[in-house]
Amino acid sequence: xxxxxxxxxxxxxxxxxxxxxxxxxxxxGFLCSANWFSFxxxxxxxxxxxxxxxxxxxxxxxxxxxxxxxxxEIDIALDNDIKENLNCQDKITNxxxxx
Numbered sequence: 175x176x177x178x179x180x181x182x183x184x185x186x187x188x189x190x191x192x193x194x195x196x197x198x199x200x201x202x203g204f205l206c207s208a209n210w211f212s213f214x215x216x217x218x219x220x221x222x223x224x225x226x227x228x229x230x231x232x233x234x235x236x237x238x239x240x241x242x243x244x245x246x247e248i249d250i251a252l253d254n255d256i257k258e259n260l261n262c263q264d265k266i267t268n269x270x271x272x273x
Contacts, residue, residue, distance in 0.1 A: 192243055195236050204233035 186194050207229030214222030 186239065190243060192240055195240055200233055200236040203229060204237060207233060
C-alpha cells in the first residue's frame with residue numbers, strides 16, 4: 175500500500191498532472207480525519223489520534239500539491255483549445271443572430 179502511494183506521488187510530480195489527485199476524496203478525507211483527530215484529542219485516545227493525524231497530514235500534502243503544483247503544458251494547451259472552441263462557438267451564434 176505504501177509503495178503505491180509513493181509511486182503515485184512520484185508520478186504526479188513527474189508528469190505535473192493535477193488531474194491524478196481526486197479532489198472530492200482529498201477534501202472530505204481531510205475534513206473527516208481532522209474531525210476524528212480532534213475527537214481523539216478531546217478524549218485523549220492515542221489509538222484515534224495516530225491514524226487520523228496521519229490522514230490529516232497526507233490529505234494536507236495532497237491539498238498543497240493541488241494548490242502549488244504548476245499546470246503542465248498539456249493542461250495549458252487543453253485550456254487554450256477550449257477557449258478557442260468557445261470563442262468560435264460564440265462567433266457563430268453571434269453571426270447567426272445578426273443574420
